[in-house]
Amino acid sequence: MNKWTFPTQIYAGPDSLNRLTEFNNESILIICDPFLKDSPSLTYVIGLMDSKNKVTIYTDVVPDPPITHVVKGIEFMEGIKPSVIIAIGGGSCIDMSKGIAYFGRKLKHMDIKSFIAVPTTSGTGSEVTSFAVLTDSETQIKYPLVDDAVLPDEALLTPLFVKTSPPSVTAFSGMDVLVHALEAYVATAANNFTDALAQQAIELVFEYLPKCHKPTATEHDRMSMHEASCLAGLSFNKAGVGIVHAMAHQLGGQFHVPHGLANSMLLPYVIGFNCSHNPAVAKKYAHLSAKLGFAGHNASEVDKLAALIEAIVTLQHTLDCPMNLTAFGVDKAVSETKLDLMADRALEDMCYRFNPYPANHDDLIGLYKKVL
Ligand SMILES: NC(=O)c1ccc[n+]([C@@H]2O[C@H](COP(=O)([O-])OP(=O)(O)OC[C@H]3O[C@@H](n4cnc5c(N)ncnc54)[C@H](O)[C@@H]3O)[C@@H](O)[C@H]2O)c1
Ligand SMILES: [Fe+2]
Structure with missing residues (x-):
């Protein structure tokens, strides 16, 4: 119920x-x-x-x-x-x-x-x-x-x-909205109500976040992203999020990577991971990709998923998001020493249990290695 x-x-x-x-x-x-x-x-x-x-x-x-x-x-x-x-x-x-x-x-x-x-x-x-x-x-x-x-x-x-938020704050917090909505969309407690909220938030982010990042952003652009943020919050508050958040919390705790940026780095890899381990997730994201117009409705599931990930990566580049910890300024030799600890803690993070596939310690290490 x-x-x-x-x-x-x-x-x-x-x-x-x-x-x-x-x-x-x-x-x-x-x-x-x-x-x-x-x-x-x-x-x-x-x-x-x-x-x-x-x-x-x-x-x-x-x-x-x-x-x-x-x-x-x-x-x-x-x-x-x-x-x-x-x-x-x-x-x-x-x-x-x-x-x-x-x-x-x-x-x-x-x-x-x-x-x-x-x-x-x-x-x-x-x-x-x-x-x-x-x-x-x-x-x-x-x-x-x-x-x-x-x-x-x-x-x-x-x-x-x-209105006066600097571009990096707009970019990182905006990527947090996208991650909330995309994780909520496939989280274990998702349902039609939370999906509706998440879908609308995702659509708004792709349309308005690039506009908000520019100096020409209008009040309407800003208000649209603000509402997207609230819609995504309402969605994940019921549906849960997943291992992007469980892992990102450790990057924030260890290296003070801004929350939205840590999420942004992990998102494309976690989507690929969850899709390859849970066919229902792949089906749902592929459907979303076509709905958002990233791929044709007749494209294969693989092509639809590739198009969704490509759209996310393009957005990250448009927003000047550092794509990994090295680009953010964390020494790889240092981050490597924290892998085990971060994977252990991510498994205990409250967000972990809403992920649509129970990733294990090695899975999480593998995902962390992609963003060093
Ligand atoms: N409670 C929840 O449901 C929830 C969900 C996701 C994240 N979080 C937490 O929220 C925190 C991240 O919040 P955030 O992304 O909003 O960033 P933030 O609140 O940490 O702010 C980041 C920086 O931007 C500045 N700032 C904020 N608004 C500004 C504006 N309009 N103009 C100029 N500067 C501005 C702040 O002073 C700060 O220096 C993390 O601790 C994260 O774990 C909470
Ligand atoms: Fe978040």
Whole structure:
């Protein structure tokens, strides 16, 4: 039986921030990405809110948020006792805020009426997922906190912040959207509902991500990628992802490869791997390839799959994505020493179990070797 609810209320559009005008007499904690500190966009957001609110800004956010940062954030929050928390930033900021709001409510029994996520990357879909990915700084392991209670109460999808996103952030976070949707599409918990969301996200990414990467990107292009990110998040939140994510988490933990870029490097090889081990996956991806117009409907399954992989690789080149760890700047002699450890940890990663084929340790080593 499939049970469907989308607990997060989603406001999408250039005027979605107007939701913030509805608060008054609240203690509002804004947890925001450091790139927004002292920016006109943040000033604009604060200006939208009624002056009777007490607004506090907290910017101690870093990529791949460590658990220790969540603890520091909770300590800070205890002095504020916010009734509303607004997270404005990329997936790292939203995940850290999810941890802070979650433990504030559960452990500190704080009366947080609303936790609002405002994503500034079109990438993780974190604004609508039940995950918060936190890193143990000592072991360099990324742990997902998984609970519906980490879901934001509201998500505001505005093009305001993504409009100024630099090309590399747009590219890497955009590739994360594609990986969410393509992995969700064949994940073990996929169904017609999640497929519909994933397919629409994939179509939007191929059309709008190259446009968003250019300086000529319009508000419509940016908004389309933002919605693709949210759709993919809704899809994988139910369907799961797979070994691209399980393996990419280790590249992020060990070498600080940006999350979307790590996914991007692995994606073409994992698609090939999963297709060669699971005929149903090959059939589904081949069907998708023809549907997206990458191959003719009468082409062979092999040709359709080759066309899908080629379209992904072309997109990666268009976006100037480094294709492997060496191109990203990791010494091959160093990455080789981590292969066993990364494969072991990928097998234990929560995303692994949703992969449509149970890859073993040697399979994962073989896949890692392709991206050294
Ligand atoms: N919770 C989930 O469901 C989920 C899903 C996928 C990934 N993640 C996690 O999310 C994190 C990655 O998030 P991300 O890809 O959004 O990147 P990020 O949040 O780590 O941000 C990357 C960099 O871009 C900057 N940035 C963000 N938005 C910007 C903008 N509009 N303009 C200029 N700079 C901007 C940030 O300050 C940061 O330096 C990883 O830790 C990953 O594991 C979570
Ligand atoms: Fe991701």
